[in-house]
Amino acid sequence: MVNICCIGAGYVGGPTMAVIALKCPSVKVVVVDIAVSRINAWNSDQLPIYEPGLDEVVKQCRGKNLFFSTDVEKHVREADIVFVSVNTPTKTRGLGAGKAADLTYWESAARMIADVAVSDKIVVEKSTVPVKTAEAIEKILTHNSKGIKFQILSNPEFLAEGTAIQDLFNPDRVLIGGRETPGGQKAVQELKNVYAQWVPEDRILTTNLWSAELSKLAANAFLAQRISSVNAMSALCEATGANVSQVAHAVGKDTRIGPKFLNASVGFGGSCFQKDILNLVYICECNGLHEVANYWKQVIKINDYQKSRFVNRVVSSMFNTVSGKKVAVLGFAFKKDTGDTRETPAIDVCKGLVGDKALLSIFDPQVTEEQVMRDLAMRKFDWDHPAHLQPMSPTATKEVSVCWDAYEATKDAHAVCILTEWEEFKSLDYKKIFDGMRKPAFVFDGRNVVDVDKLREIGFIVYSIGKPL
Numbered sequence: 001m002v003n004i005c006c007i008g009a010g011y012v013g014g015p016t017m018a019v020i021a022l023k024c025p026s027v028k029v030v031v032v033d034i035a036v037s038r039i040n041a042w043n044s045d046q047l048p049i050y051e052p053g054l055d056e057v058v059k060q061c062r063g064k065n066l067f068f069s070t071d072v073e074k075h076v077r078e079a080d081i082v083f084v085s086v087n088t089p090t091k092t093r094g095l096g097a098g099k100a101a102d103l104t105y106w107e108s109a110a111r112m113i114a115d116v117a118v119s120d121k122i123v124v125e126k127s128t129v130p131v132k133t134a135e136a137i138e139k140i141l142t143h144n145s146k147g148i149k150f151q152i153l154s155n156p157e158f159l160a161e162g163t164a165i166q167d168l169f170n171p172d173r174v175l176i177g178g179r180e181t182p183g184g185q186k187a188v189q190e191l192k193n194v195y196a197q198w199v200p201e202d203r204i205l206t207t208n209l210w211s212a213e214l215s216k217l218a219a220n221a222f223l224a225q226r227i228s229s230v231n232a233m234s235a236l237c238e239a240t241g242a243n244v245s246q247v248a249h250a251v252g253k254d255t256r257i258g259p260k261f262l263n264a265s266v267g268f269g270g271s272c273f274q275k276d277i278l279n280l281v282y283i284c285e286c287n288g289l290h291e292v293a294n295y296w297k298q299v300i301k302i303n304d305y306q307k308s309r310f311v312n313r314v315v316s317s318m319f320n321t322v323s324g325k326k327v328a329v330l331g332f333a334f335k336k337d338t339g340d341t342r343e344t345p346a347i348d349v350c351k352g353l354v355g356d357k358a359l360l361s362i363f364d365p366q367v368t369e370e371q372v373m374r375d376l377a378m379r380k381f382d383w384d385h386p387a388h389l390q391p392m393s394p395t396a397t398k399e400v401s402v403c404w405d406a407y408e409a410t411k412d413a414h415a416v417c418i419l420t421e422w423e424e425f426k427s428l429d430y431k432k433i434f435d436g437m438r439k440p441a442f443v444f445d446g447r448n449v450v451d452v453d454k455l456r457e458i459g460f461i462v463y464s465i466g467k468p469l
């Protein structure tokens with residue numbers, strides 16, 4: 001039996017390891033974490049993350065060949081393959097602050113592996129890391145190894161939240177990078193054998209270490225760039241009377257471009273796009289490639305522009321003031337089918353509206369009041385650094401309330417802002433919502449989920465991203 005241990009029981013470690021356990025009954029998988037509450041939740045009926053299909057997978061293998069534990073050292077010691085899936089946030093201070101990846105968590109995991117290991121191990125980078133991280137990790141491990149042999153592999157994860165289980169069951173590709181030495185190639189083959197139990201061989205790509213590390217940053221940069229491209233077009237659509245959905249459809253019909261990932265929005269969010277592009281920008285700058293750095297920086301700038309453009313649209317449409325007006329916010333998660341709020345565009349939009357003295361009433365089917373308040377009180381980049389959690393700011397509590405129902409959130413509101421594309425927002429009874437609101441009643445759809453014509457017929461004044469006004 002192959003023993004796998006994964007350090008980090010988060011959005012990547014938990015689902016990825018659960019699927020490996022399900023697909024490879026002859027592999028024992030233990031997911032470890034220093035966060036006791038997270039491990040307790042993985043061992044309970046209330047898993048720490050909401051992800052469609054995850055419950056079923058975990059229930060099928062937990063206690064058989066899938067285990068969750070806080071006994072990090074014991075399970076690392078016993079493992080043949082150690083995945084490291086810890087957080088790699090943006091540095092908040094010191095050299096490269098605001099751009100570079102903070103590898104503190106990664107390095108402490110590597111040092112711990114070197115300390116406790118008593119047998120040879122394959123160490124797999126699952127976290128997204130700067131290119132050349134494997135070299136640093138290799139140094140830490142070999143200089144502390146007491147004669148034990150370590151092989152480092154890069155095996156970046158491409159799952160998206162909300163579809164993680166689907167993505168893991170049926171990945172476009174699995175990427176494994178390793179040293180081009182006999183030992184490196186043997187390790188690559190061992191990891192390949194794990195994935196080959198359910199992923200077709202032609203979808204398992206093997207490369208050198210640096211290509212694998214860089215491909216992950218490149219893939220996220222390309223994906224985010226598509227969104228910024230379509231969002232840039234959405235501004236031009238609004239200025240000219242073109243319709244961004246029609247433009248995206250026409251553009252995406254070109255098979256060289258393709259139809260996916262061209263939905264205009266209030267901006268992309270999530271824990272990785274911004275962080276990984278900033279990281280890429282920093283690596284380019286460190287290599288003296290300033291033009292390349294500036295090119296990718298622009299993807300983030302357009303994203304920030306899109307969020308502030310949305311806030312400006314709300315305020316200017318409502319006669320240049322939202323002061324004291326109740327504004328209902330539908331959706332706070334960074335996308336549908338997840339409760340994750342990391343870097344959600346809703347944070348910037350809500351802060352912008354509160355900055356203009358709006359009174360917000362927020363509803364999201366998967367996000368708790370505590371989470372909303374914490375997010376609105378936090379400084380940029382602090383969310384991934386638990387030690388820096390800020391106390392709740394009085395502004396966040398006074399001007400923001402959280403509701404458990406869209407109808408309650410919109411009652412007596414002057415405007416509704418849709419910030420997440422939850423399916424249920426498409427089928428709300430908008431006539432009922434209109435009747436309960438102050439007039440004129442505005443809808444600002446940041447995700448293009450509502451039927452604009454229908455809502456206008458009801459009597460709403462509707463603004464929808466990239467649609468004719």
Ligand code: NAD
Pocket residue numbers: 007008009010011012013032033034035038072085086087088105106108109126127128129157158159160161271272
């Ligand atoms: P996360 O914050 O949800 O999980 C990381 C976990 O690692 C936390 O529970 C933390 O307590 C734990 N941890 C940190 N240091 C530790 C240590 N020394 N020992 C044991 N546990 C430790 O993060 P995530 O979203 O799962 O992301 C992990 C990595 O995967 C990041 O590098 C991210 O960029 C990358 N990634 C994320 C996604 C995604 O969809 N979230 C997708 C692909 C790649």
Ligand code: UGA
Pocket residue numbers: 128157158159160161162220223227260261262263264265266267268269270271272273334335336
């Ligand atoms: C993204 C990538 O899709 C994954 O391949 C990658 O593994 C992951 O980042 C990561 O490295 O963390 P994720 O952030 O979970 O996955 O979700 P996406 O579906 O990519 O959505 C990201 C953001 O872009 C969301 O806010 C979403 O609403 C927005 N988006 C997406 C758009 O605005 N328009 C689109 O057409 C698609």
